[in-house]
Amino acid sequence: MSERFLLEIGVEEVPDWMIEPALEHMRQLFTEVLADNNLGGTVDSVDATPRRLVLRASGIAEAQADETKAISGPPVSSGPGAVQGFAKKMGVSLDALQKAQTPKGEYWSYSKKVEGRKSIEVLAEALPVLIPKISFPKTMYWTGKGGVRFIRPIRWIVALLGNEVIPFELAGVKSGRTTSGHRLLGKPEVEVTIDTFADQLHTNGVVLSAKQRRAMIESGLGPNVHPDEALLQTLVYLTEYPSTIHGSFDRKYLELPREILSTVMRHHQRYFSVNVGGDNLAPEFVAVMNTSADPDGLVRLGNERVLRARFNDARFFWDIDLRRNLADRLEDLKNVTFQAKLGSYFEKTERVVLLAKQIAEAVGASRVMCGRAAQLAKCDLTTEMVKELTELQGIVGGLYAREQGESAEIWRAVYEHYKPVSMEDSIPSTVTGQVVALADKCDTLRGCFEIGLMPTGSRDPFALRRAGQGVVKILVEGGLRLKLSDLVGDNPQLREFLLDRAKYYFRDVRGFKYDEVNAVLTPRTEDLGDVEARLQAIRQVRPTENFEPLAASFKRIANILRQAQFTGAGTIDVSVLEPGPELDLHREFLRTSDVVFSHRKARNYDAALEAIGSLRPKVDLFFDKVLVNAPEERVRQNRLLLLSSLLTEFSAIADFSEIVTTN
Amino acid sequence: MDSFQQTLFKLKNYWSERGCIIQEPYDMEVGAGTMCPETFLRVTGPKPYKVAYVQPSRRPADGRYGENPNRLYKHQQLQVILKPSPSNILDLYLKSLEAIGIDLGKHDIKFEEDNWESPTLGAWGIGWQVMLDGMEITQFTYFQQCGGVDLDLVPAEITYGLERLVAFLQGKESVYEIEWTPGVSYGDVRLADELQNSVYNFEVADVETLWQLFAIYERECQRLVGMYPKYVPKERFPLLSAYDYVLKCSNTFNLLDARGAISVTERVGVIARVRKLAVGVAQAWLDQNTPEHAEAAAE
Numbered sequence: 001m002s003e004r005f006l007l008e009i010g011v012e013e014v015p016d017w018m019i020e021p022a023l024e025h026m027r028q029l030f031t032e033v034l035a036d037n038n039l040g041g042t043v044d045s046v047d048a049t050p051r052r053l054v055l056r057a058s059g060i061a062e063a064q065a066d067e068t069k070a071i072s073g074p075p076v077s078s079g080p081g082a083v084q085g086f087a088k089k090m091g092v093s094l095d096a097l098q099k100a101q102t103p104k105g106e107y108w109s110y111s112k113k114v115e116g117r118k119s120i121e122v123l124a125e126a127l128p129v130l131i132p133k134i135s136f137p138k139t140m141y142w143t144g145k146g147g148v149r150f151i152r153p154i155r156w157i158v159a160l161l162g163n164e165v166i167p168f169e170l171a172g173v174k175s176g177r178t179t180s181g182h183r184l185l186g187k188p189e190v191e192v193t194i195d196t197f198a199d200q201l202h203t204n205g206v207v208l209s210a211k212q213r214r215a216m217i218e219s220g221l222g223p224n225v226h227p228d229e230a231l232l233q234t235l236v237y238l239t240e241y242p243s244t245i246h247g248s249f250d251r252k253y254l255e256l257p258r259e260i261l262s263t264v265m266r267h268h269q270r271y272f273s274v275n276v277g278g279d280n281l282a283p284e285f286v287a288v289m290n291t292s293a294d295p296d297g298l299v300r301l302g303n304e305r306v307l308r309a310r311f312n313d314a315r316f317f318w319d320i321d322l323r324r325n326l327a328d329r330l331e332d333l334k335n336v337t338f339q340a341k342l343g344s345y346f347e348k349t350e351r352v353v354l355l356a357k358q359i360a361e362a363v364g365a366s367r368v369m370c371g372r373a374a375q376l377a378k379c380d381l382t383t384e385m386v387k388e389l390t391e392l393q394g395i396v397g398g399l400y401a402r403e404q405g406e407s408a409e410i411w412r413a414v415y416e417h418y419k420p421v422s423m424e425d426s427i428p429s430t431v432t433g434q435v436v437a438l439a440d441k442c443d444t445l446r447g448c449f450e451i452g453l454m455p456t457g458s459r460d461p462f463a464l465r466r467a468g469q470g471v472v473k474i475l476v477e478g479g480l481r482l483k484l485s486d487l488v489g490d491n492p493q494l495r496e497f498l499l500d501r502a503k504y505y506f507r508d509v510r511g512f513k514y515d516e517v518n519a520v521l522t523p524r525t526e527d528l529g530d531v532e533a534r535l536q537a538i539r540q541v542r543p544t545e546n547f548e549p550l551a552a553s554f555k556r557i558a559n560i561l562r563q564a565q566f567t568g569a570g571t572i573d574v575s576v577l578e579p580g581p582e583l584d585l586h587r588e589f590l591r592t593s594d595v596v597f598s599h600r601k602a603r604n605y606d607a608a609l610e611a612i613g614s615l616r617p618k619v620d621l622f623f624d625k626v627l628v629n630a631p632e633e634r635v636r637q638n639r640l641l642l643l644s645s646l647l648t649e650f651s652a653i654a655d656f657s658e659i660v661t662t663n
Numbered sequence: 664m665d666s667f668q669q670t671l672f673k674l675k676n677y678w679s680e681r682g683c684i685i686q687e688p689y690d691m692e693v694g695a696g697t698m699c700p701e702t703f704l705r706v707t708g709p710k711p712y713k714v715a716y717v718q719p720s721r722r723p724a725d726g727r728y729g730e731n732p733n734r735l736y737k738h739q740q741l742q743v744i745l746k747p748s749p750s751n752i753l754d755l756y757l758k759s760l761e762a763i764g765i766d767l768g769k770h771d772i773k774f775e776e777d778n779w780e781s782p783t784l785g786a787w788g789i790g791w792q793v794m795l796d797g798m799e800i801t802q803f804t805y806f807q808q809c810g811g812v813d814l815d816l817v818p819a820e821i822t823y824g825l826e827r828l829v830a831f832l833q834g835k836e837s838v839y840e841i842e843w844t845p846g847v848s849y850g851d852v853r854l855a856d857e858l859q860n861s862v863y864n865f866e867v868a869d870v871e872t873l874w875q876l877f878a879i880y881e882r883e884c885q886r887l888v889g890m891y892p893k894y895v896p897k898e899r900f901p902l903l904s905a906y907d908y909v910l911k912c913s914n915t916f917n918l919l920d921a922r923g924a925i926s927v928t929e930r931v932g933v934i935a936r937v938r939k940l941a942v943g944v945a946q947a948w949l950d951q952n953t954p955e956h957a958e959a960a961a962e
Contacts, residue, residue, distance in 0.1 A: 012753060013791060015776035050774070138778070140789040140807055142817045144747065152789070153805075155750060172750075183757065184767050238773055269797055287797060289771035299771045302796025302831065309733050309836075316731070337931070 002040065003119070003162040005057040006194045009131060010156035010180055013050040016237035018136050018151060023048055026055055026134050033126045038064050039119050047208045049240040051180070053134070054208060056194075060161065064116030073097065073108035083108050120161050127159060128170040143171050156180055160194055182206050182240045184291055205292065206240045213242050220244030221286055225272045226262070235270065239290040247271075247304045248284045253311045256318060257399050263389050264310050271307070317384040326400045329379040336381055339462075342447040345378045351447075352377065356439035359487075363435065363480050366409075370435045373413035376401055377436055380414075394418040413437075420470050423509050427474045434478040441467040441474075442487050449494040468501040475528040476505070483526045502528055506535060516542070519658035530603070534653055537605030542659075546613035553619045554656035557643045560628055566640045576638045581618070581625045586642060588618045593649050605653055612650045619646075667829050667843045670763050671717060671741070674823065677762040678715040678743055681755060686716035691907060692914040695720050696742030696822055697779075700906055703786075704945075706746060706806045708952045709815040715743040717825070721914065723921035726861035729854045732837030733827070736860050737853075741823040748805060748819035756803065756821055760795075764832060771796050779804045785811030785942075788820070800828050810945045864921040873924070877915040881936060884908035888943040897956045902948050909940045 007030075014022070023046040034041050034057070041060035048054060073086035076099055087094050090110045100109040136151040148154075148171040159166040159175040168175050179197070181187045185205025192200050198208050207213050214236045220243060235242060253261060258273075258281045265271040265285050276282035287303050294300055333345040342348065353374040360370040380386050380397030389396070398415020406414075409432050416428035417436045428434045444467050448454070455464050475482060488494045503521055506512045512535045520534045541547050560566075577583045592611050599608035628643070630636045650656070665673065679685050689699040696718035697703060705712050718740050726736030745752065753774075761767060774791040779802070781787065790804035802822040806814055826838040826849070835841050839850030887905035894900045916937055919925050925933055950956070 013774035013776075138789070140805055140817075141813070142748065142805060144817065145813050145815045147817075153750070183753075184772065188754075238775065271797075290773050291771050294769075294771075296769055298769050299796045302770070302798060305831075305836065306796070306798045312732070313734075 001062055002059045003062060004194050005041065005055075005060050005123075006158060006160045006197055007055045007127065008156075008158035008179055008197075009053045009154060010158070011051060011053070011150070011154055012152040014048075014053075014151050014237075016050065016234050019048045019050070019053075019237045022134050022136055022151070023053060026053060026130075029130050029133055030055055030057065033123075033130060034060065037119075037122045037126065038116075039122060047210065048237070049206060049208065049213075050237060051183075051240060052206075052208075060119055063118045064122065066116050067114045069112045069114050070100070071110045071112050072100070072102075073110060075104075076106040076108060086110070120164055120166050123159070123161060123166045124168045127166060127175070128168045131157075131170055147171060158192060158197075163193065182291075185241055207242075210236050213239060217242045217244060217288055220288075221272060222246065222274070224275050224282065225286055226275050228266065228272060231266060231270060231272065235288040238270075239288060241290060241292055242288050243292055243294075245287050245289060245294050245300045245303065246284065247287060247300050247307070249304065249307055249311065251283045253315070254281060254283060256311070256315060259392060259395050259399065260314050260318070260385070260389065261311070263392055264314055265307070267389070267391055268310060269303070269307060271303075313388065314385070317388055321383040321385055321396075321400060322403055326376055326379045326397060326404055326406075329382050330375065332382040333378055336378075339447065339451075339453075341451045345381060348443060348447075349375060349378050352436070352439045352443050355443055356435050359435045359439055359480075359482065360432075362482055362486065363431065365431045365435050369407075369409050369413070369432045370439075372406075373410045373417070373432055373436045374439055376406070376410070376414050377417050377440060420473050421466070423469060423473070423505070427470075427477050431478070434474050434480060438471060438474050438480070438482075438487070441470050445471070445494055445497075446489055446491065449491050449497070454493065454497070464497075465501070468498055469505065471498060472502045472505045472528060476502075476532050479529050481527060481529050484528060485526060496523075499523065499525060502531065506531065510535075512539065515658055515660040516654075519654040519656060522655055533603055534605050537609050538654055540606045541609040541613065544610070544613060546616040547609070548659070548661045550613055550616045550619065551656040551659040552661045553616070553623065554647060554650070555659075555661070556623070557647050558657040561640065561644055561647065564629075564640055566644060568637060568641055568644070570641065572641050572645060573634075573638050576635055577642070578626070578635075581621045582639070582642070585615075585618045585622045585646075588615055589642070589646055589649070596650065600653065608653055612653075615646075615650075664833055664842070665764060666845060667825075667841050667849060669844075670829050670832060671825065673763050674741055674759060675715060675717075677759050678713075681713075683713040683715040683743065683745070686714050688716060688718050691910050692721050693718065693910055694722055694913065694917060696740040697820065698910060698913070699742070700903060702742060702744055702820065703809075704903075704906065704948055705744065706814060706818045706820075707809050707812075707949060709954075711816065712744065712746045712818075715741065717741050721917070723860070723864040723917045726857060726864055726921065728861040729839065729850070729857035732839070733830075735826065735838065735853075736857050736864065739825045741821075741825055743821040743823075744818050745821075746818035747816035752819045753803075756793075756801070763828075765795070774803070777802065781938075785809065786945075790820075795831065798827060798831060800824060800831065810942070810949050812949065864918055865923075868918055868922050870919065870922055870924040873915055873919050873922070877912060877919070880908045880911040880915060881940065884912065884940045884944070888940070888947060891947045891950075897951050900947075900951060902944060902951055906944045906948075909937065909944055912937050912940060 027043050027046045031043055039060050041057050043055060043057045045056045046054065071090065074082035083094065083097070086108055087097055090112065092110065097108050097110050100107050132148050132150060139149040139151055141147040141149050142153040154171050154173055156178065157170065157173050157175040158177060158179050160177060165177055166175060177191055179190050179192050179201065181190055181204025187204055190200055190204050201208050207216065214232065217232060217235055261281060262273045265273050271285040271287050274282040274284040274286065285307065289299055330346065330349065333349060336345045338345045338348045353371050356370040356374040357367045360367045376397060380393055380400060383396060385396045386393045394417055395415055398411045401411035401414050409430060412430055413428065413433040413436045416433040417440055419425055419428050419437060428437050444462065445464060448462050448464055453462060474480065484495060484498065488498060499521060503517055506517045507514060516535055516538045520531050520538065525531065572586065574586065577586055592615055595611045596608045599611060628639050630639060675685050686701055689701065693699055699718055701714055701716060719737050720740050721737045723736060725734050727734045749755065757767060773794040775794055777790060777792040779788045779790065786809045788804035788806040790802065792799045793801040793803060800823065804820040806818050806820060808814060826841065829841050830838050833841055839848065839854060841849035843849050843852050884905050887901065891900055916933055
């Protein structure tokens, strides 16, 4: 007969963002316990609220199957004393023993029947070991020095196999069949069975299923709420019984920019903001409570009052910040450290202005605009608003610049210069913004690499990976034609780092194939903006019949050259070429390289690749009929030179020898 | 509706009934109740302790001349330490809210992750900010380490922000409108304090003098910490006096900071000086309270 299983770890409120990974880990650990102990069964579900982690399983055997274990005794050749001793130790008479042939000779052996243990006993031992193994980013102890560590104190444990309690103790808590309801809506002690567990929790104000809690919140949000998946997910795991309340605030606060209002609502109060007429903010919000109702409207009033105080603060900051010109704050940056060895933000700004002007010139943007925007970019760091709402840095500067009459090109560049903040985020929308963002990020990267602050493993305190990713994204998506070496200076490590980021971007974000990315992005790549066009061309040409076979031939050529240790240069001596396949190949090579050259110049890469592909019959014929390693040295060198010229000429778009061919 | 002081009486009474010593505020300037020796030093060691006290907490840079309805130069915290923390601590806490008249059935309570950490002191704890109808009313912390060493017993620290809490209870938009006792408002009692100290902290404080004071306090503290290793018998050594100088340095630093006398670049260095003192005293304190020294003191 098989049994169902329930484990509930009752805890004090677990941080919302840690819950889902912990549940998956718990599922994995328990699956291992079942398998390692031959208990059968499968995990049916893992669920959680802030106060409980729950695992349910079924099909668990009542007991392990009985086993027969062969226990090896002394060699048969040893005296009677030894075998009698062995039998005595096994607790059996001599005739219960057998002789067994082993590679080392004949040995006495005893087939011991091992009775399978009851699952409940096995689990009673396994669970108190399993629970503290569930991993969390940061754990605590609470029973005293050396005590069990967990994310928050464990206050009760329900552990049932069928109708039986699996008895164990952990951190002074005895397992049982008593759970605890919602802090305000339920009873503190509720006896449960596996069948009634979820229903009884529900009766006691706890919705166990995250999916259901999510649905409850969503159904209460109303049609015009600004969608916010991350906030929704947070609230699902901040509540045991979520319900929504709709509040409002005075229209007068709408004079403040929506960025500020919605940041206060979202980050500081965890409210959803509400849109009206498309993209405008309505003077409303939706808050999510961890209780069923707001009978007297007190919760709504309380939340409205808190928001009012927050908005008043924000307005106070807005007003006093605007009393000073943003540009006048540049001097203040002398007192704000960027990094101890890299100086203040004032010094950083000077560097970024210079770099932004250089980049502007290279991409044909306005030097004046880019310089001005770069100068203003960090000036909001000393504003009261940024001190209070740090997540708004850059944005606040842009808003102040707009209020103080800077042109749209400039204030928008300031506003967007931290973009892209993630791989999903868009790049700055104007070329001025792109230039400033690029200059700012490149300066950070250069500086940090110069003083040895490269990211290692999971440590990346200056978010250099994100900066690198941003550089790549702006170059590619902004279509900026810039030389990598102009951006990174002559630091080979930084160059490699950025190429790595670029590989990640093209592979994992843009979905190009691994080998195609390797073929196009070589250590010598200079123009990231051009990489995409080449990758697109390869993607398009790859399925055509000539491409992969030709790639295989290129690989062969590369191997031949390597084996011959060919480093020669010079011009091909046409007079030495043998009429037939060799001379034909040479003629075709000359003709094709003209075609390829003009296509490449026009960045018409698929046409160029197709032209290269058309070489295939001649290359095949050459390898078929011509012996590269000709006995005569002059002929041999000339042939190697022909192949090498072919390879160099046509590897300018992509290194075909990197393409992984199927046959 | 309870007045400010009635609410205070009720909270003190509530914790008194649960076995806490009711202390009076520490008689020096501190930025938070956590810094008082009753918390910072008492949480170490194996001896159980329960205490509650109101601590006026000075944060010069938060002063607003009495004009901001929610921000204060000096606010009052009710600090509760239960060492070790009992297993029903959160229920006890919630009942304390009921004791001051909050009908929990009509409100929304959430516990949101908020840990406390002072890295250079090697001191940290894990906990939450408690949100009541979207307003933070309490910081709750389980202390874990001090001076990089695991604490023997894990204390729970509950810090109520009293002005906010009472403004909420009384439904006031501004803390200055809180009724302190019938006929007397919070503003009547404290407005001058807020205004004058804001003027002093932001405009009038003499930077030169403050730097000198800082240096004098620092020197005296260093002198004491330097004496400790050779001093016998250990239990007589005035580490508590040394700790007072740490607090003085800390407050002087806060004043200089509010006055705008410390550039952001300098800031890190000055904070490091204060921390060096605090670490020195904390380490000596741990040594002074090792079992052999503590027993000698008890005899």
